[in-house]
Amino acid sequence: MSEAGALLAADAEAAGLSWPSAPWPRGGGFEERLAENPFIMAPMAGVSDRAWRLMARAGGAATAYSEMVSVAGLHYASDKTWELVIPDGEEPEIAIQLFGSDPALFEEAASKVASRLGHRLAFLDVNMACPVAKVARKGEGVALMDDPRRADAIVRACRRGVAKAGLGTPVTAKIRLGRTPERPVGVSFARALEDAGAAAIAVHGRFGSQGYAGRSSDEAIAEVARAVDVPVLASGDALSADRCVGLLRASGAKGVLVARGSYGNPWIFSDARALLQGEAPRERAPELRLRALELHLRLLDATGGHILKARQIACHYLKGLPGAAQARRRIMRCEELDEFLELIGDARREVGRREAVR
Protein backbone atom coordinates (compact mmCIF):
# COMPACT_ATOMS: atom_id res chain seq x y z
CA MET A 1 0.00 0.00 0.00
CA SER A 2 1.29 3.48 -0.84
CA GLU A 3 1.87 6.09 1.87
CA ALA A 4 -1.31 7.84 0.73
CA GLY A 5 -3.22 4.57 1.02
CA ALA A 6 -1.98 4.03 4.57
CA LEU A 7 -2.99 7.59 5.53
CA LEU A 8 -6.46 7.17 4.07
CA ALA A 9 -6.95 3.76 5.69
CA ALA A 10 -5.94 5.18 9.07
CA ASP A 11 -7.55 8.62 9.06
CA ALA A 12 -10.39 8.92 6.52
CA GLU A 13 -13.13 7.70 8.81
CA ALA A 14 -12.23 10.05 11.66
CA ALA A 15 -12.44 12.91 9.14
CA GLY A 16 -15.96 11.92 8.10
CA LEU A 17 -14.70 10.45 4.81
CA SER A 18 -14.75 6.93 3.46
CA TRP A 19 -12.09 4.78 1.87
CA PRO A 20 -11.66 2.87 -0.45
CA SER A 21 -13.53 4.70 -3.15
CA ALA A 22 -15.92 2.94 -5.56
CA PRO A 23 -14.24 2.66 -8.99
CA TRP A 24 -15.60 4.02 -12.25
CA PRO A 25 -16.64 1.05 -14.44
CA ARG A 26 -14.39 -0.08 -17.25
CA GLY A 27 -15.29 0.35 -20.90
CA GLY A 28 -17.58 3.37 -20.77
CA GLY A 29 -20.53 2.83 -18.48
CA PHE A 30 -21.14 6.58 -18.32
CA GLU A 31 -24.89 6.46 -17.92
CA GLU A 32 -25.00 3.63 -15.34
CA ARG A 33 -22.27 5.10 -13.20
CA LEU A 34 -23.80 8.57 -13.30
CA ALA A 35 -27.19 7.17 -12.34
CA GLU A 36 -25.54 5.72 -9.25
CA ASN A 37 -23.42 8.76 -8.45
CA PRO A 38 -23.66 11.88 -10.63
CA PHE A 39 -21.15 14.08 -8.73
CA ILE A 40 -17.66 14.32 -10.23
CA MET A 41 -14.55 16.25 -9.17
CA ALA A 42 -14.01 18.86 -11.91
CA PRO A 43 -10.68 19.61 -13.59
CA MET A 44 -8.90 22.50 -11.87
CA ALA A 45 -5.44 23.60 -12.98
CA GLY A 46 -3.16 24.17 -9.99
CA VAL A 47 -5.74 22.62 -7.66
CA SER A 48 -6.98 19.12 -8.53
CA ASP A 49 -3.68 17.34 -7.89
CA ARG A 50 -3.34 13.82 -6.48
CA ALA A 51 -4.04 14.80 -2.87
CA TRP A 52 -7.05 16.90 -3.86
CA ARG A 53 -8.49 14.10 -5.96
CA LEU A 54 -7.95 11.53 -3.21
CA MET A 55 -9.81 13.79 -0.76
CA ALA A 56 -12.63 14.24 -3.29
CA ARG A 57 -12.86 10.49 -3.85
CA ALA A 58 -12.86 9.87 -0.09
CA GLY A 59 -15.60 12.50 0.11
CA GLY A 60 -17.72 10.54 -2.34
CA ALA A 61 -16.87 11.85 -5.83
CA ALA A 62 -17.81 9.36 -8.58
CA THR A 63 -14.46 10.00 -10.26
CA ALA A 64 -12.04 12.90 -10.69
CA TYR A 65 -10.40 14.77 -13.56
CA SER A 66 -6.73 15.66 -13.70
CA GLU A 67 -5.60 19.25 -14.03
CA MET A 68 -5.46 20.26 -17.70
CA VAL A 69 -2.45 18.74 -19.45
CA SER A 70 -0.73 20.28 -22.47
CA VAL A 71 -0.52 18.04 -25.54
CA ALA A 72 2.62 19.95 -26.56
CA GLY A 73 4.11 19.21 -23.12
CA LEU A 74 3.47 15.50 -23.66
CA HIS A 75 4.99 15.71 -27.15
CA TYR A 76 8.22 17.07 -25.66
CA ALA A 77 7.94 14.36 -22.99
CA SER A 78 8.38 16.83 -20.17
CA ASP A 79 8.50 15.08 -16.77
CA LYS A 80 6.58 17.97 -15.27
CA THR A 81 3.73 17.36 -17.70
CA TRP A 82 3.68 13.60 -17.05
CA GLU A 83 3.49 14.36 -13.32
CA LEU A 84 0.01 15.77 -14.04
CA VAL A 85 -1.06 12.57 -15.80
CA ILE A 86 0.14 9.76 -13.54
CA PRO A 87 -2.41 9.14 -10.79
CA ASP A 88 -1.50 8.13 -7.27
CA GLY A 89 -1.38 4.35 -6.78
CA GLU A 90 -4.47 4.65 -4.58
CA GLU A 91 -6.66 6.36 -7.19
CA PRO A 92 -8.87 3.66 -8.73
CA GLU A 93 -8.82 5.54 -12.03
CA ILE A 94 -8.71 9.08 -13.40
CA ALA A 95 -10.11 11.21 -16.22
CA ILE A 96 -7.33 13.06 -18.02
CA GLN A 97 -8.03 16.44 -19.56
CA LEU A 98 -5.87 17.55 -22.49
CA PHE A 99 -5.51 21.02 -23.96
CA GLY A 100 -3.94 22.30 -27.15
CA SER A 101 -5.00 23.06 -30.71
CA ASP A 102 -3.13 20.70 -33.06
CA PRO A 103 -5.11 17.51 -33.85
CA ALA A 104 -1.89 15.58 -34.59
CA LEU A 105 -0.54 16.36 -31.13
CA PHE A 106 -3.87 15.32 -29.60
CA GLU A 107 -3.71 11.99 -31.40
CA GLU A 108 -0.18 11.39 -30.16
CA ALA A 109 -1.03 12.47 -26.60
CA ALA A 110 -4.20 10.37 -26.50
CA SER A 111 -2.28 7.31 -27.61
CA LYS A 112 0.56 7.89 -25.11
CA VAL A 113 -1.77 8.59 -22.18
CA ALA A 114 -4.02 5.62 -22.96
CA SER A 115 -1.01 3.30 -23.36
CA ARG A 116 0.49 4.44 -20.09
CA LEU A 117 -2.71 4.40 -17.99
CA GLY A 118 -4.56 1.53 -19.69
CA HIS A 119 -7.81 0.74 -17.90
CA ARG A 120 -7.05 3.27 -15.19
CA LEU A 121 -8.02 5.95 -17.70
CA ALA A 122 -11.76 6.45 -17.10
CA PHE A 123 -12.13 8.85 -20.02
CA LEU A 124 -10.07 11.31 -21.98
CA ASP A 125 -11.39 14.87 -22.03
CA VAL A 126 -10.58 17.79 -24.33
CA ASN A 127 -10.56 21.27 -22.82
CA MET A 128 -12.63 23.63 -24.98
CA ALA A 129 -13.52 25.86 -22.04
CA CYS A 130 -10.42 27.53 -20.61
CA PRO A 131 -10.73 31.31 -21.03
CA VAL A 132 -7.23 32.23 -19.77
CA ALA A 133 -5.68 34.65 -22.30
CA LYS A 134 -2.39 32.81 -22.75
CA VAL A 135 -4.36 29.66 -23.68
CA ALA A 136 -7.14 31.19 -25.81
CA ARG A 137 -4.66 33.43 -27.68
CA LYS A 138 -3.07 30.29 -29.13
CA GLY A 139 -6.41 28.95 -30.37
CA GLU A 140 -6.67 26.52 -27.42
CA GLY A 141 -9.30 26.13 -24.69
CA VAL A 142 -12.45 28.17 -25.29
CA ALA A 143 -11.04 29.57 -28.56
CA LEU A 144 -11.87 26.17 -30.09
CA MET A 145 -15.53 27.14 -29.80
CA ASP A 146 -14.91 29.61 -32.63
CA ASP A 147 -13.35 26.83 -34.74
CA PRO A 148 -15.80 23.89 -34.80
CA ARG A 149 -13.96 22.14 -37.64
CA ARG A 150 -10.78 22.02 -35.63
CA ALA A 151 -12.73 20.88 -32.53
CA ASP A 152 -14.27 18.08 -34.60
CA ALA A 153 -10.83 17.05 -35.87
CA ILE A 154 -9.45 17.03 -32.32
CA VAL A 155 -12.17 14.72 -30.98
CA ARG A 156 -11.66 12.35 -33.91
CA ALA A 157 -7.88 12.48 -33.42
CA CYS A 158 -8.26 11.55 -29.73
CA ARG A 159 -10.48 8.63 -30.66
CA ARG A 160 -7.86 7.40 -33.13
CA GLY A 161 -5.21 7.86 -30.44
CA VAL A 162 -6.94 5.70 -27.83
CA ALA A 163 -7.78 3.10 -30.51
CA LYS A 164 -4.06 2.94 -31.42
CA ALA A 165 -3.40 2.06 -27.78
CA GLY A 166 -5.83 -0.82 -28.24
CA LEU A 167 -8.45 0.70 -25.95
CA GLY A 168 -12.02 1.89 -26.34
CA THR A 169 -11.65 4.67 -23.75
CA PRO A 170 -14.44 7.25 -24.17
CA VAL A 171 -13.41 10.70 -25.43
CA THR A 172 -15.31 13.67 -24.00
CA ALA A 173 -15.10 17.46 -24.21
CA LYS A 174 -15.67 20.32 -21.79
CA ILE A 175 -17.16 23.42 -23.34
CA ARG A 176 -18.76 26.75 -22.37
CA LEU A 177 -21.77 28.48 -23.93
CA GLY A 178 -19.46 30.09 -26.48
CA ARG A 179 -16.55 32.46 -26.41
CA THR A 180 -18.67 35.61 -25.98
CA PRO A 181 -22.42 36.25 -25.50
CA GLU A 182 -22.49 37.68 -29.06
CA ARG A 183 -21.89 34.13 -30.33
CA PRO A 184 -23.96 31.69 -28.25
CA VAL A 185 -22.89 28.55 -30.08
CA GLY A 186 -23.24 26.01 -27.24
CA VAL A 187 -26.02 23.93 -28.83
CA SER A 188 -24.63 23.70 -32.38
CA PHE A 189 -21.11 23.14 -31.08
CA ALA A 190 -22.23 20.31 -28.77
CA ARG A 191 -24.11 18.67 -31.65
CA ALA A 192 -20.98 18.81 -33.79
CA LEU A 193 -18.93 17.20 -31.02
CA GLU A 194 -21.51 14.47 -30.66
CA ASP A 195 -21.25 13.82 -34.43
CA ALA A 196 -17.47 13.61 -34.03
CA GLY A 197 -17.96 10.83 -31.49
CA ALA A 198 -17.74 12.57 -28.10
CA ALA A 199 -19.12 10.15 -25.50
CA ALA A 200 -20.22 12.93 -23.13
CA ILE A 201 -20.06 16.72 -23.05
CA ALA A 202 -19.44 18.81 -19.96
CA VAL A 203 -20.96 22.29 -20.21
CA HIS A 204 -19.97 25.23 -18.04
CA GLY A 205 -22.92 27.62 -18.15
CA ARG A 206 -20.90 30.76 -18.78
CA PHE A 207 -19.27 32.33 -21.81
CA GLY A 208 -15.48 32.45 -22.03
CA SER A 209 -15.53 36.23 -21.69
CA GLN A 210 -17.23 35.90 -18.29
CA GLY A 211 -14.37 33.97 -16.74
CA TYR A 212 -15.83 32.86 -13.43
CA ALA A 213 -17.90 36.02 -12.83
CA GLY A 214 -21.65 36.44 -13.05
CA ARG A 215 -24.07 33.57 -12.74
CA SER A 216 -23.77 30.31 -14.62
CA SER A 217 -26.93 29.63 -16.64
CA ASP A 218 -28.63 26.33 -15.77
CA GLU A 219 -31.16 26.98 -18.51
CA ALA A 220 -28.45 27.30 -21.17
CA ILE A 221 -26.96 23.99 -20.01
CA ALA A 222 -30.44 22.45 -20.17
CA GLU A 223 -30.77 23.60 -23.80
CA VAL A 224 -27.59 21.73 -24.67
CA ALA A 225 -28.71 18.66 -22.69
CA ARG A 226 -31.97 18.61 -24.68
CA ALA A 227 -30.13 18.96 -27.99
CA VAL A 228 -27.78 15.97 -27.73
CA ASP A 229 -28.24 12.26 -26.99
CA VAL A 230 -24.94 11.77 -25.18
CA PRO A 231 -24.83 12.53 -21.45
CA VAL A 232 -24.21 16.15 -20.49
CA LEU A 233 -22.28 17.00 -17.33
CA ALA A 234 -23.30 20.36 -15.88
CA SER A 235 -20.74 22.77 -14.46
CA GLY A 236 -21.14 26.17 -12.88
CA ASP A 237 -21.74 27.45 -9.37
CA ALA A 238 -22.03 23.97 -7.84
CA LEU A 239 -20.91 25.61 -4.62
CA SER A 240 -22.96 23.68 -2.06
CA ALA A 241 -24.60 20.25 -1.84
CA ASP A 242 -27.97 21.91 -2.22
CA ARG A 243 -26.86 23.72 -5.33
CA CYS A 244 -25.30 20.55 -6.83
CA VAL A 245 -28.68 18.84 -6.65
CA GLY A 246 -30.44 21.99 -7.89
CA LEU A 247 -28.10 22.19 -10.88
CA LEU A 248 -28.59 18.51 -11.71
CA ARG A 249 -32.36 18.89 -11.66
CA ALA A 250 -32.60 22.27 -13.37
CA SER A 251 -30.24 21.35 -16.21
CA GLY A 252 -31.51 17.84 -16.85
CA ALA A 253 -27.85 16.84 -17.06
CA LYS A 254 -26.75 13.33 -16.12
CA GLY A 255 -23.93 14.54 -13.92
CA VAL A 256 -22.53 17.59 -12.16
CA LEU A 257 -18.91 18.73 -11.99
CA VAL A 258 -17.97 20.13 -8.60
CA ALA A 259 -15.12 22.66 -8.80
CA ARG A 260 -14.89 25.56 -6.29
CA GLY A 261 -17.52 23.89 -4.12
CA SER A 262 -14.87 21.36 -3.08
CA TYR A 263 -12.66 24.05 -1.48
CA GLY A 264 -12.33 22.96 2.15
CA ASN A 265 -15.35 20.72 1.61
CA PRO A 266 -14.53 17.20 0.39
CA TRP A 267 -17.85 16.06 1.90
CA ILE A 268 -19.84 18.02 -0.70
CA PHE A 269 -20.05 14.93 -2.92
CA SER A 270 -21.57 12.58 -0.33
CA ASP A 271 -23.76 15.40 1.01
CA ALA A 272 -25.16 16.02 -2.47
CA ARG A 273 -25.81 12.32 -2.92
CA ALA A 274 -27.56 12.16 0.45
CA LEU A 275 -29.73 15.13 -0.51
CA LEU A 276 -30.57 13.53 -3.84
CA GLN A 277 -31.75 10.45 -1.97
CA GLY A 278 -33.92 12.60 0.32
CA GLU A 279 -31.59 12.46 3.32
CA ALA A 280 -30.35 15.54 5.17
CA PRO A 281 -26.58 16.11 4.90
CA ARG A 282 -24.65 15.95 8.16
CA GLU A 283 -23.24 18.93 10.09
CA ARG A 284 -19.46 18.84 10.37
CA ALA A 285 -17.99 19.82 13.74
CA PRO A 286 -14.81 21.99 13.79
CA GLU A 287 -12.79 19.05 15.16
CA LEU A 288 -13.74 16.95 12.14
CA ARG A 289 -12.84 19.77 9.74
CA LEU A 290 -9.43 20.02 11.33
CA ARG A 291 -8.91 16.27 11.00
CA ALA A 292 -9.80 16.50 7.32
CA LEU A 293 -7.38 19.39 6.86
CA GLU A 294 -4.61 17.37 8.51
CA LEU A 295 -5.32 14.39 6.27
CA HIS A 296 -5.34 16.61 3.17
CA LEU A 297 -1.97 18.15 4.06
CA ARG A 298 -0.41 14.79 4.88
CA LEU A 299 -1.67 13.49 1.52
CA LEU A 300 -0.21 16.54 -0.21
CA ASP A 301 3.15 15.73 1.30
CA ALA A 302 2.88 11.98 0.61
CA THR A 303 1.94 12.46 -3.04
CA GLY A 304 4.74 14.87 -3.92
CA GLY A 305 2.60 18.02 -3.97
CA HIS A 306 4.26 21.37 -3.34
CA ILE A 307 3.92 22.09 0.37
CA LEU A 308 3.23 25.80 -0.19
CA LYS A 309 -0.11 24.75 -1.70
CA ALA A 310 -1.00 23.91 1.91
CA ARG A 311 -1.48 27.63 2.62
CA GLN A 312 -4.52 27.94 0.35
CA ILE A 313 -5.84 24.55 1.40
CA ALA A 314 -5.60 25.43 5.10
CA CYS A 315 -7.37 28.77 4.55
CA HIS A 316 -10.27 26.96 2.87
CA TYR A 317 -10.76 24.46 5.70
CA LEU A 318 -10.35 27.04 8.47
CA LYS A 319 -12.87 29.47 6.97
CA GLY A 320 -15.60 30.15 9.52
CA LEU A 321 -13.83 28.37 12.38
CA PRO A 322 -13.11 30.32 15.58
CA GLY A 323 -9.82 32.22 15.37
CA ALA A 324 -9.64 31.77 11.57
CA ALA A 325 -8.44 35.31 10.82
CA GLN A 326 -5.51 35.01 13.21
CA ALA A 327 -4.68 31.50 11.96
CA ARG A 328 -4.63 32.81 8.38
CA ARG A 329 -1.89 35.28 9.20
CA ARG A 330 0.16 32.46 10.72
CA ILE A 331 -0.53 30.13 7.77
CA MET A 332 1.09 32.62 5.40
CA ARG A 333 4.36 32.19 7.30
CA CYS A 334 4.29 28.36 7.37
CA GLU A 335 6.75 26.66 5.04
CA GLU A 336 7.06 23.08 6.26
CA LEU A 337 4.52 20.33 6.87
CA ASP A 338 5.41 20.30 10.59
CA GLU A 339 4.62 24.00 10.92
CA PHE A 340 1.18 23.44 9.39
CA LEU A 341 0.57 20.44 11.65
CA GLU A 342 1.55 22.48 14.70
CA LEU A 343 -0.92 25.15 13.67
CA ILE A 344 -3.66 22.53 13.30
CA GLY A 345 -2.80 21.16 16.75
CA ASP A 346 -3.18 24.66 18.23
CA ALA A 347 -6.48 25.16 16.41
CA ARG A 348 -7.70 21.83 17.79
CA ARG A 349 -6.80 22.84 21.34
CA GLU A 350 -8.56 26.18 20.84
CA VAL A 351 -11.70 24.41 19.61
CA GLY A 352 -11.54 22.03 22.62
CA ARG A 353 -11.12 24.96 25.03
CA ARG A 354 -14.13 26.77 23.56
CA GLU A 355 -16.26 23.63 23.75
CA ALA A 356 -15.26 23.17 27.40
CA VAL A 357 -16.41 26.68 28.41
CA ARG A 358 -19.71 26.34 26.55
Ligand SMILES: Cc1cc2nc3c(=O)[nH]c(=O)nc-3n(C[C@H](O)[C@H](O)[C@H](O)COP(=O)(O)O)c2cc1C
Ligand atom coordinates in the same frame (compact mmCIF):
# COMPACT_ATOMS: atom_id res chain seq x y z
C1 LIG B 1 -8.72 27.44 -10.02
C2 LIG B 1 -9.51 26.86 -11.15
C3 LIG B 1 -8.89 26.09 -12.10
C4 LIG B 1 -9.63 25.55 -13.15
N1 LIG B 1 -8.98 24.77 -14.07
C5 LIG B 1 -9.70 24.16 -15.05
C6 LIG B 1 -9.07 23.25 -15.95
O1 LIG B 1 -7.88 22.96 -15.88
N2 LIG B 1 -9.85 22.70 -16.92
C7 LIG B 1 -11.20 22.98 -17.04
O2 LIG B 1 -11.87 22.45 -17.92
N3 LIG B 1 -11.80 23.81 -16.18
C8 LIG B 1 -11.10 24.39 -15.19
N4 LIG B 1 -11.74 25.20 -14.29
C9 LIG B 1 -13.19 25.39 -14.39
C10 LIG B 1 -13.94 24.41 -13.49
O3 LIG B 1 -13.72 23.07 -13.86
C11 LIG B 1 -15.46 24.70 -13.51
O4 LIG B 1 -15.96 24.46 -14.79
C12 LIG B 1 -15.77 26.15 -13.13
O5 LIG B 1 -15.04 26.53 -11.98
C13 LIG B 1 -17.27 26.34 -12.85
O6 LIG B 1 -17.65 25.58 -11.75
P1 LIG B 1 -17.89 26.25 -10.29
O7 LIG B 1 -18.62 27.55 -10.55
O8 LIG B 1 -18.74 25.22 -9.57
O9 LIG B 1 -16.56 26.47 -9.67
C14 LIG B 1 -11.01 25.78 -13.24
C15 LIG B 1 -11.63 26.57 -12.28
C16 LIG B 1 -10.91 27.11 -11.25
C17 LIG B 1 -11.63 27.95 -10.22
